Amino acid sequence: MAEKPLVVENLTIHYYTLHGIVKAVRNVSFEVHRGESLCLVGESGSGKSTIGLSVLGALPSNARVVSGRVLIEGTNILELDEENLESIRGRKVSIIFQDPAASFNPLFTIGQVLSDIVKYKLGIDDKEEAKRVVLKALSEVGLPDPERIFNSYPHELSGGMLQRAAIAVALVTRPSVLVADEPTTMLDVTLQAQILDLLQSLRQKLGLSMLFITHNLGVAAIVCDRVAVMYAGSIVEYGPTDKILLSPKHPYTKKLIECVPRSSIRAGRLKYIPGSLPDLRRDYPGCIFAPRCDEVLEECTRVKPKLVEVEPGHAVACHRVLRAKG
Ligand SMILES: Nc1ncnc2c1ncn2[C@@H]1O[C@H](COP(=O)(O)OP(=O)(O)OP(=O)(O)O)[C@@H](O)[C@H]1O
Ligand SMILES: [Mg+2]
Secondary structure: OOOOOEEEEEEEEEEEEOOEEEEEEEEEEEEEOOOOEEEEEOOOOOOHHHHHHHHOOOOOOOEEEEEEEEEEOOEEHHHOOHHHHHHHEOOOEEEEOOOHHHHOOOOOOHHHHHHHHHHHHHOOOOHHHHHHHHHHHHHHOOOOOHHHHHOOOHHHOOHHHHHHHHHHHHHOOOOOEEEEEOOOOOOOHHHHHHHHHHHHHHHHHHOOEEEEEEOOHHHHHHHOOEEEEEEOOEEEEEEEHHHHHHOOOOHHHHHHHHOOHHHHHHOOOOOOOOOOOOOOOOOOOOOOOHHHOOOOOHHHHOOOOOOEEEEOOEEEOOHHHHHHHO
């Protein structure tokens, strides 16, 4: 088995819309090691979910992969036909969403949904055996009384319980890669902490590689070994979580950290990054963050900065940082 169950290489994705071509993901590369959790963090619209869906081979029909590869256990999911895709999706790679209801059909009980997955993805035809596997999956995610949950419809569960059930749907097939797209954003703070704890312990127990998507750096600090900071479709900085949070180098990362509510509340007001995301239909010759950057140099508007390692495992795409490094 590959030591890097998920590898994304030079990925560029465009959306075709009535108003033009949205260049949502721009030459993104990263890898997630076995058992590791990598966080994609960035403002709304920076391309996080688009990357998450591409990892599942589940992009919407108006999306076009312009270049790049997404390797799941060494297989490029972007070039598989529907049949081969089904043998990987939900088996080697699964996803959980912000809204757990997205993982369920409201007309079927939790047990029916999970039993179908066990039948079609794991090939377990025997009903009794399938039910045993499903009940085990439900108790593994900390749901009390799995038998009752088995017979419940999605609307009969609370948000936190439904998210646990959605995690069971994602993990019952024992995938090696899990994409978690803002899985706790809709939950209150206590439930949020419980679900993050659950994901951490399942990751360790199952050796899962997790691509965790969030706009919340506080959440990233709890669950992730490494963080990749995204801005307008590109990764502008990546590195170990403590390096990114305690000694960020890119001006955008620094601003994002200043906006984490705890420090802003102490300052008496909520902070935000002035300006808005650039028009993603355009190409930008220089650094795409330059118009919002208060450390901008002349070359920033002319030349696109490359992601360069400033220390082992910590890379930054910023002319000023690279100039200081010499
Ligand atoms: N189906 C689509 N058709 C056209 N444009 C889309 C589509 N989905 C996303 N986009 C655009 O692509 C860009 C990236 O969107 P994406 O959903 O990947 O961002 P995100 O970082 O996940 O944002 P959020 O934090 O709000 O979830 C945005 O400009 C968005 O408007
Ligand atoms: Mg999103």
